[in-house]
């Protein structure tokens with residue numbers, strides 16, 4: 001982020017975007033779309049975040065496109081956050097961690113999005129494997145979608161919200177690491193100024209992945225109001241807001257540079 005600017009661009013090959021780019025909603029379209037984004041951006045944006053679902057829907061050939069995108073993005077110097085939002089228990093969680101956080105796996109990524117809503121402790125195999133491999137996790141805390149509130153804002157016995165509990169667990173995992181530990185949180189940029197009421201401490205020693213900018217309505221200007229003093233640890237994330245400028249690689253680069261500039265002004 002220091003070298004390339006604080007921006008994560010999501011690789012989300014929606015059917016509607018494939019159509020806008022003049023591509024078929026098929027494996028050839030997926031491949032062309034993904035290669036265009038990687039070739040245009042992987043040598044300049046800090047982080048690329050492929051959304052696994054858009055590749056999985058094409059079966060094994062879609063996953064093969066995802067594997068190549070991860071490897072080529074990392075080779076070009078971008079960090080890759082695999083957005084697969086995995087969450088399960090025990091040995092199953094361990095198998096997910098092996099898929100994304102074991103350096104010998106074809107989908108090995110710099111970080112993985114995971115869901116703590118089977119209990120934070122269910123993430124232990126992923127926390128351990130990430131630590132061993134020198135990569136990280138982004139744990140869903142306060143998601144950008146309005147439906148998340150019924151779980152994440154719920155108040156537990158003792159008065160702490162569920163989201164605040166997740167962030168406290170993350171603070172414990174990051175303890176002693178400087179300047180930031182490997183375990184970040186996902187906190188939507190769409191949340192407005194509600195965080196104080198939820199009793200959450202965003203200063204938990206990890207990066208804050210902030211989706212919701214662009215298509216979901218948030219802007220760079222919203223970040224200081226949402227994140228307050230923690231804004232310097234925010235990694236803002238945009239998918240459609242950049243991708244809609246394709247298929248021209250130059251236009252994608254321009255859009256990413258514009259967004260990275262706006263983010264740098266607000267999160268600096």
Ligand SMILES: O=C(O)c1cc(=O)[nH]c(=O)n1[C@@H]1O[C@H](COP(=O)(O)O)[C@@H](O)[C@H]1O
Pocket residue numbers: 010012051083085113142143144145186187188211212213214215216237238239240241
């Ligand atoms: O983990 C995520 O990245 C994520 C968490 C969240 O709370 N909200 C959210 O929108 N996302 C992802 O971020 C991307 C947002 O895409 P755009 O709305 O097109 O920018 C999608 O891939 C979502 O799955």
